Amino acid sequence: MKKNFCLSKNIISEKSSLLNSNNCYVFKVYKDANKISIKNCIESLFGVKVKSVNTVNMLTKGSTRYNKGYKTSKRITTYKKAYVLLYPNEEMNFSNIM
Secondary structure, X not given: OOOOOOXXXXXXXXXXXXXXXXXXXXXXXXXXXXXXXXXXXXHHHHOOOEEEEEEEEEOOEEEEEEEOOEEEEEEEOOEEEEEEEEOOOOOXXXXXXX
């Protein structure tokens, strides 16, 4: 995997905004990205030093609907989240990225 193409988007939620105060940022990454490629990607794009990277594979969610006696199931695709912890003096600036 190329080192600049592992990030999909920044996840902004209530939990991630609480983690931002502790220098921890949450990203949605591609499934085949590993911790080393995520670390290299963050360091090259934002110019910060990464202390650690934790990844989580999010499970699929299923929904079932009944229509005229027939059962219809649907699966939502899985994705991978990365929790990136920076050193205390570092801070990410998202305005530099185009």
